[in-house]
Every structure is written in C-alpha cells, then in structure tokens.
Amino acid sequence: MKKNNLDLFSGVSSRGVWMAAAGIGLAALAKIVYTKMTRYDFRDKVVLITGGSRGLGLEMARVLATKGSKIAICARTENQLEKAEFDPELEGAEILAIRADLTNASEANKVVQEVISHFGRLDVLINNAGIMVVGPENVMEIEDYQHVMDANLWSALYTMKAAIPHFLIQGEGRIANICSIGGKIAVPHMLPYSVSKFAMVGLSEGMGAELKKDNIQVTTVIPNLMRTGSPRNVSVKGNHESEYEWFKLADSLPFLAQDSKTAAKEIIEAIEDGENEVVLTATGKIVTALKGIMPGSVTTLTQFADRFFPRSNNKELKKGSESETEATTGLVGSVTDRAAAANNEL
Secondary structure, eight states: OHHHHHHHHHHHHHHHHHHHHHHHHHHHHHHHHHHHHTOOOOTTOEEEEETTTSHHHHHHHHHHHHTTOEEEEEESOHHHHHHHHTOGGGTTSOEEEEEOOTTSHHHHHHHHHHHHHHHSOOOEEEEOOOOOEESOGGGOOHHHHHHHHIIIIIHHHHHHHHHHHHHHHHTOEEEEEEOOGGGTSOOTTOHHHHHHHHHHHHHHHHHHHHHGGGTEEEEEEEOOOEESSGGGGSEEOSSHHHHHHHHHHHHHOTTTSEEHHHHHHHHHHHHHTTOSEEEOSHHHHHHHHHHHHOHHHHHHHHHHHHTTSOOOOOOOOEEGGGSOOTTTTSTTHHHHHHHHHHTTOO
C-alpha cells in the first residue's frame, strides 16, 4: 500500500513538473509573439542621438538610417558633426546636425526645440553623450567628479526633461539611456565615471517606472567595453602612459570589448522591443548576476584587481591621444585605431 501511494505521489509530482515546464514555455512563447506584434517601427520616426557625431552614437545613426528614420545628431565639436553629417553610411537619410553643450539645461531645451521645429515632432531620444576620466582615485579632484557628472548624468536629465513634455502631448515616446557596466560595478581607476553611471542607471530605471503609464518607454542600456575607437578621446590622470595602455589594450581585445556595430544593432533592437533593460554582453550578464548574488565577493575581486593598476600622484590631465606608447600603437592597439578611423574618433 505504501508503495502504491509513493508511486501515485511520484506520478503527480512528474505531471506537476511537466505542467509547470509547459506553462513556462507557453509564457515565453506568448512574450515572443507579443513582442513581434507590438515591435516599434522606426520608419519615418524622428530620433535624437546625443553624442551622435562619433563612436557608438554614429554607429546607432547608421543602423537607424537603414530603417528609414529621420535622425538628429548632437555634439559639441563642429568639425566632427560636419564629418558625421556626410558619413557615407548615412547617405540618403534625412540628417540634422546640431552643435550644443548639453551640460547646459537651456542648450538641451534648444536642441529638442530645434529638432521639433525642423522635423515637426520628436519620437525617440537616445542619451549617448558622455565623457570618461581614467586614473587612480588619489589624483581625482572634486572638479573631476563634477565635470563627469555634468556630462554623463545632468546632460541626460536635461534632455529627458526637455523631451518628455512633447512625448506627453503626442501620447507616446521612447527614451534609451546608454549607461555602462560601470554603473553596476565600480571599476577601479574609473571612479568618477562609475559614480556618474550608477546615478544614470538609477535615473533611467526610475524614469522607466514612472513614465510607463504615460506610454513613454524607457530602456536602460548596459554596455561593456566596446571597440568604438574612443580611448584616444578619454582623459587620463596619474601615470598617463601606463593608464592609457591598460585601457586601450583592454578596449582592443575581442574577448573583453564588443564590436560597436553589433552593439548598435542590439541597442536599436532593444528599443524596438520595448525592453526595460538590456545588458549587451555575456560578460556583462555574468558580472551583473554575480553582483546580485554575491555583492561582497565581486567587491573583493575588484579590490584584488586594483593592486595591479598603476600608482601615481600626478594630477595633470592629458588626452588619451597624448599618452600613446609603442605598446598602444602596436598590433593589439591598432584594432582600436582602425575603429577610431571608422567611427570619426580621430
């Protein structure tokens, strides 16, 4: 009798497992079908990309051009904007190039208004503008934190606050905030950048929670390192050559840095699918998961890694392009140099 009861219990348990698995499978299938049916169509949509004249911003503009979007790119440097405006891969697309400093709230408002005046509307805002300072914490001044926060956090908030009223009038809108794995895990020798990106992740997630009811979808994007060619344009403090070496070489290695074209396509797809958050690389997904499960252990790993970074008391600020060495211009570094030439980073 006991054996029969056990057999019956075993059968019920097996059926329960199979039913649960089937339910999960059907839910996943339903989500896929719903996503495809409600996928956002970028054709004829007006998209504003901040920091759109080079690097990842330019790559995203190229992807959007193939989808028939009307594209506004915004940046601080006039000559880079001019080059981007006539980029061969943007040929045939309707492009508006705007020079502005988005760390100024009034200029952010003017940019959004100029886009609407030119195209008649604004449908999507992609906050991609930002800067980076590489070096040890002991050489970072309060002004370094303020400068990076202005460029990475406040510029994104200013453009969102400028765009949201128009989205509310239209009854819909989409925002993508290009954050960073550095906004999930504090990376040694990039502290001002990590602080700004942690804040940006919080801002993006909070905006996403509060704006959904108004039919405004916010996507938080978590890239890892990617080969855009940007290292030459970062700022470096401390032992300039050594700091620039580890950063540029890491940016050049395929297993550490993602291809920028692939990243741009994945970001645009995430906006199309209405994703709340997208982590772009397997490495990023693993590290983010580990941080959630074992936060103390991940901090221990970064503490250990920090022992191998260069030490210096030099507070002078230099550009990456002023810190090149034989190592950074060699075979590995040339990967990033080619990306820089392709993405208007020179």
